[in-house]
Amino acid sequence: MKNLILISMILAVFSFSACGQKKDVPAKIKTAFEQKFPTAQKVKWDKENETEWEAEFKMNGKEYSANFSSDGKWMETEYEIEKSEIPQAVKQTLDNEFAGYDLEEAEISETTDGKVYEFALEKGETKMEVAITPDGKVVKKEVKKEDEEDND
Structure with a gap:
């Protein structure tokens, strides 16, 4: 009986460690990440695509x-950001160009091209993804209908 318990414990440890293994992230990517985000915590890696x-x-x-x-x-x-963190110029664009839409999600996206505010908006069955520059210019507007998603 002791051997059976011991074997069960060993198998449990191997199963747990196999599930908890980190993805094989290349060293140059980890190094670049650590330099850019030295205070990051609870980092989880995923391969987004081949590159x-x-x-x-x-x-x-x-x-x-x-x-x-x-x-x-x-x-x-x-x-992600809170509604209170959205700059006035961006709020004004949302109010003027997307009146009647509910704000489902707000986030900031930063790239080498700069910063944009990205929003998931909803009005009835219409869902929309919008990106707005800090000065209030719409740079992306993509409409998605719920029934289009259901027919896929």
Whole structure:
């Protein structure tokens, strides 16, 4: 009986460690990440596609995601923000151009091209993804209907 318990414990440890293994993230990507986000905590890595890695982590009390190319180049960082953190110029654009839409999600996306505010908006059955520059210019507007998603 003791052997059976011991074997069960060993198998449990192996199963747990296999599930908890980290993805094999290339060293140059980890190094680039650590240099850009030295205070990041609880980092989880995923391979986004063949040429891109994504790290999800916590920093300054917020949840972040950052993408790096296979050669270690930083590509994008995203993090959610509260409605109160949206700048006035961006709020004005939302109010003027997207009146009647409910704000489902707000986040900041930073790339080498700069910063944009990204929003998930909803009005009835219509869902929309919008990106607005800090000075209030709409740079992306993508409409999605719920029934289109259901027919896929």
